[in-house]
Amino acid sequence: MQKPSIPKGTRDFSPVEMAKRNYIFNTIRDVYHLYGYQQIETPAMENLSTLMGKYGEEGDKLLFKILNSGDFLSGVTDDELTERNTARLASILCEKGLRYDLTVPFARYVVQHRNEISFPFKRYQIQPVWRADRPQKGRYREFYQCDGDVVGSDSLMNEVELIQIMDEVFRRFGIRVAIKMNNRKILTGIAEIIGEAEKIVDITVAIDKLDKIGLEKVNEELRLKGLSEQAIEQLQPIILLSGTNQEKVASLKTILAASETGVKGVEELQYILEKIDKTPLQAELELDLTLARGLNYYTGAIFEVKALDIQIGSITGGGRYDNLTGVFGMPGVSGVGISFGADRIFDVLNQLELYPENALLTTQLLFVNFGEKEQDWLLPIIKQVRMAGIRTELYPEAVKMKKQMSYANTKNIPYVAIVGEEELEKQQINFKNMLSGEQHTLSVTELIEYFSGKDFVTGE
Amino acid sequence: MQKPSIPKGTRDFSPVEMAKRNYIFNTIRDVYHLYGYQQIETPAMENLSTLMGKYGEEGDKLLFKILNSGDFLSGVTDDELTERNTARLASILCEKGLRYDLTVPFARYVVQHRNEISFPFKRYQIQPVWRADRPQKGRYREFYQCDGDVVGSDSLMNEVELIQIMDEVFRRFGIRVAIKMNNRKILTGIAEIIGEAEKIVDITVAIDKLDKIGLEKVNEELRLKGLSEQAIEQLQPIILLSGTNQEKVASLKTILAASETGVKGVEELQYILEKIDKTPLQAELELDLTLARGLNYYTGAIFEVKALDIQIGSITGGGRYDNLTGVFGMPGVSGVGISFGADRIFDVLNQLELYPENALLTTQLLFVNFGEKEQDWLLPIIKQVRMAGIRTELYPEAVKMKKQMSYANTKNIPYVAIVGEEELEKQQINFKNMLSGEQHTLSVTELIEYFSGKDFVTGE
Numbered sequence: 001m002q003k004p005s006i007p008k009g010t011r012d013f014s015p016v017e018m019a020k021r022n023y024i025f026n027t028i029r030d031v032y033h034l035y036g037y038q039q040i041e042t043p044a045m046e047n048l049s050t051l052m053g054k055y056g057e058e059g060d061k062l063l064f065k066i067l068n069s070g071d072f073l074s075g076v077t078d079d080e081l082t083e084r085n086t087a088r089l090a091s092i093l094c095e096k097g098l099r100y101d102l103t104v105p106f107a108r109y110v111v112q113h114r115n116e117i118s119f120p121f122k123r124y125q126i127q128p129v130w131r132a133d134r135p136q137k138g139r140y141r142e143f144y145q146c147d148g149d150v151v152g153s154d155s156l157m158n159e160v161e162l163i164q165i166m167d168e169v170f171r172r173f174g175i176r177v178a179i180k181m182n183n184r185k186i187l188t189g190i191a192e193i194i195g196e197a198e199k200i201v202d203i204t205v206a207i208d209k210l211d212k213i214g215l216e217k218v219n220e221e222l223r224l225k226g227l228s229e230q231a232i233e234q235l236q237p238i239i240l241l242s243g244t245n246q247e248k249v250a251s252l253k254t255i256l257a258a259s260e261t262g263v264k265g266v267e268e269l270q271y272i273l274e275k276i277d278k279t280p281l282q283a284e285l286e287l288d289l290t291l292a293r294g295l296n297y298y299t300g301a302i303f304e305v306k307a308l309d310i311q312i313g314s315i316t317g318g319g320r321y322d323n324l325t326g327v328f329g330m331p332g333v334s335g336v337g338i339s340f341g342a343d344r345i346f347d348v349l350n351q352l353e354l355y356p357e358n359a360l361l362t363t364q365l366l367f368v369n370f371g372e373k374e375q376d377w378l379l380p381i382i383k384q385v386r387m388a389g390i391r392t393e394l395y396p397e398a399v400k401m402k403k404q405m406s407y408a409n410t411k412n413i414p415y416v417a418i419v420g421e422e423e424l425e426k427q428q429i430n431f432k433n434m435l436s437g438e439q440h441t442l443s444v445t446e447l448i449e450y451f452s453g454k455d456f457v458t459g460e
Numbered sequence: 461m462q463k464p465s466i467p468k469g470t471r472d473f474s475p476v477e478m479a480k481r482n483y484i485f486n487t488i489r490d491v492y493h494l495y496g497y498q499q500i501e502t503p504a505m506e507n508l509s510t511l512m513g514k515y516g517e518e519g520d521k522l523l524f525k526i527l528n529s530g531d532f533l534s535g536v537t538d539d540e541l542t543e544r545n546t547a548r549l550a551s552i553l554c555e556k557g558l559r560y561d562l563t564v565p566f567a568r569y570v571v572q573h574r575n576e577i578s579f580p581f582k583r584y585q586i587q588p589v590w591r592a593d594r595p596q597k598g599r600y601r602e603f604y605q606c607d608g609d610v611v612g613s614d615s616l617m618n619e620v621e622l623i624q625i626m627d628e629v630f631r632r633f634g635i636r637v638a639i640k641m642n643n644r645k646i647l648t649g650i651a652e653i654i655g656e657a658e659k660i661v662d663i664t665v666a667i668d669k670l671d672k673i674g675l676e677k678v679n680e681e682l683r684l685k686g687l688s689e690q691a692i693e694q695l696q697p698i699i700l701l702s703g704t705n706q707e708k709v710a711s712l713k714t715i716l717a718a719s720e721t722g723v724k725g726v727e728e729l730q731y732i733l734e735k736i737d738k739t740p741l742q743a744e745l746e747l748d749l750t751l752a753r754g755l756n757y758y759t760g761a762i763f764e765v766k767a768l769d770i771q772i773g774s775i776t777g778g779g780r781y782d783n784l785t786g787v788f789g790m791p792g793v794s795g796v797g798i799s800f801g802a803d804r805i806f807d808v809l810n811q812l813e814l815y816p817e818n819a820l821l822t823t824q825l826l827f828v829n830f831g832e833k834e835q836d837w838l839l840p841i842i843k844q845v846r847m848a849g850i851r852t853e854l855y856p857e858a859v860k861m862k863k864q865m866s867y868a869n870t871k872n873i874p875y876v877a878i879v880g881e882e883e884l885e886k887q888q889i890n891f892k893n894m895l896s897g898e899q900h901t902l903s904v905t906e907l908i909e910y911f912s913g914k915d916f917v918t919g920e
């Protein structure tokens with residue numbers, strides 16, 4: 001018999017991993033709720049017509065396609081089969097595919113339900129996505145995304161709120177972060193000013209290396225990419241832009257004065273910074289001109305969150321896009337959103353050991369099973385204890401004490417209660433804090449009292 | 461441009477539907493936790509070798525299969541293609557399939573992780589499953605299951621606990637239910653006694669109709685199914701079994717005395733009933749010999765929950781199976797479990813209007829946006845209010861009052877706060893309960909005080 005296994009790039013999540021993941025999802029969910037975001041869910045399977053062509057040619061190849069049910073060959077001739085045009089055949093054999101991200105299904109949702117939605121629509125969505133990527137360390141074929149977006153409002157207050165949301169989420173996690181911000185319009189402005197609009201990606205990539213390789217090498221790279229000497233000259237103040245966010249904004253205003261789009265971008269940035277200043281963040285908020293993620297679809301603000309105490313890629317990102325739903329026939333809907341990288345946050349919390357122990361706790365109190373008589377006496381008591389909200393187990397069999405204690409130990413149960421003949425006679429429960437060794441013998445009422453409002457980890 | 465749509469048999473869930481579903485899932489989750497069950501998750505995709513052959517021939521056909529990535533035709537000859545043996549071809553074109561239920565992936569999980577698990581293993585799992593069934597009212601191609609199982613313990617205390625869990629879940633929902641219980645060993649015993657072992661399904665189906673069609677017709681049906689007159693004769697006391705659970709148990713003891721298995725089943729039943737009697741349930745617990753669900757794999761207790769105040773199929777079911785993991789090479793692991801039918805529970809709660817309004821509430825307080833000046837004054841205030849845990853929104857733009865009020869209305873926001881020039885001058889916030897019309901003008905601290913511990917629906 002074959003050893004059971006799961007498809008490569010997928011994962012099982014054990015109870016401890018689930019507790020950690022739930023802590024992450026619940027924290028993100030709570031903060032979204034605090035800001036009035038509402039949850040939606042979409043099906044795992046979408047029509048391939050919804051998904052194809054939305055993620056570029058490479059993306060199309062990474063879609064998991066679902067074989068049509070029944071006679072999946074009925075629409076195909078023998079010639080088509082033996083021709084072996086796999087892309088074409090796949091489109092006949094498969095009508096459905098697995099969700100590749102949460103953005104396209106959300107756009108589809110907004111258009112399909114436009115008449116039921118009241119705009120601005122603040123939605124969040126926490127669901128798995130699937131990509132037929134080559135699996136490698138930290139890259140999975142099934143992973144969760146935690147997206148929050150506002151559509152139907154182009155107010156910059158939405159950007160302000162999303163920054164607050166990111167700040168609050170990482171404050172709750174205890175992860176020190178820098179929130180980096182840029183604006184697509186500024187990048188466009190720069191390209192306009194130096195007359196190299198089509199080289200904007202090369203430029204940002206090169207500028208990004210300043211810290212590592214120095215100004216000389218950056219300019220060299222720009223030359224290699226085919227930028228004119230004049231353009232490089234004009235770029236120097238931008239590359240060397242430094243100081244506080246306010247100072248950078250001031251310089252950019254001068255530098256980009258000749259570009260209408262550029263000026264607009266700086267104004268947007270300034271507005272957001274001003275509003276954020278009214279409610280100081282825990283995180284650093286940092287204007288970063290090298291931030292160019294999602295350059296293809298973002299049209300305004302661009303966000304990225306980096307953890308300060310650990311080397312890892314960005315753990316959250318987002319930005320504004322001006323035409324999310326146009327591809328589904330509903331033009332003119334502006335949106336702005338962010339996506340928390342649950343897997344990377346999981347790794348950061350693990351490495352920095354930031355999980356609150358209480359979040360990992362399952363059962364709080366285990367009753368050892370000494371036999372039929374004691375068990376029968378305990379049944380109504382355990383019910384009472386549970387009714388008081390204490391997560392309680394009775395070991396299901398009167399096996400050896402050692403085995404029951406080892407169960408409590410493996411499951412990390414902080415309190416173990418013992419009711420043997422003696423306790424039964426006195427109608428009392430003896431229980432022990434497994435960490436401190438502290439013991440008590442109490443009546444049921446006293447026990448419930450004892451545990452009420454108790455922190456089960458610290459015992460206080 | 462095509463109107464966007466989703467695959468038939470699948471669903472989008474709107475914010476209101478999600479709030480209801482989360483209420484259901486959270487309630488079930490809380491009760492599982494109270495009993496020490498731990499959550500796991502398994503991947504949506506399993507290897508088809510894990511899934512095939514586990515759900516019968518019909519089940520194999522209902523599996524959603526995922527086309528292999530890359531050149532999916534590489535392993536197929538032209539002859540094989542034009543031969544059009546779809547079942548064979550599917551097994552070459554597809555290595556993976558979508559999870560069909562949570563039981564087989566759980567069995568696979570237990571075997572794969574046997575060395576990390578401490579038994580008895582009490583796990584719950586709330587995840588979607590997919591079936592290529594013909595969609596119809598109330599039957600979907602993607603739906604959630606909420607399974608709880610204990611494996612690695614044959615103690616009947618697990619059955620007792622699962623009954624308590626079902627009872628507690630429906631108590632919390634406010635759904636009046638009957639929990640029906642049977643035992644596979646009793647059914648085997650009956651079949652042994654009357655010498656018609658292979659007709660056990662026909663027999664239970666016929667008995668089940670007693671209430672509707674009467675004894676004469678039941679016997680007629682049994683005859684039609686080929687039961688001997690003698691067998692039907694012997695069945696009479698079983699069909700007519702009535703009275704309390706205790707009376708039924710007493711009768712069965714006599715009737716099944718000659719069948720060792722039957723006697724064992726009655727003893728199991730009696731044990732469970734005795735233990736349950738020590739902590740009375742809210743629900744009716746009812747011995748029902750016609751309960752024959754999952755006859756193929758259950759080996760002991762069989763459970764089913766029926767709602768009393770509404771006509772609908774069973775809303776929860778389960779039972780004991782003695783060889784869950786044998787098919788994956790790990791024999792001798794007994795388990796018992798239940799599965800809550802989330803979709804039907806959703807319908808019952810809807811029809812009986814049992815959702816607590818608070819569970820459906822998202823934003824509690826909306827600040828109307830009067831313009832830049834008022835907004836700027838509000839920013840730190842709103843932050844304070846949120847820090848106090850009040851789910852708060854600021855309308856992102858200073859649009860017409862009517863539009864902002866309509867937003868509050870559609871989103872069912874119970875309190876709306878107004879800070880215009882006057883309030884700003886007095887440094888106060890005017891807010892209104894949208895249901896009662898009651899208004900207050902308070903300072904920030906007073907407002908937070910006012911809302912602390914408040915029920916946002918009743919306003920009390």
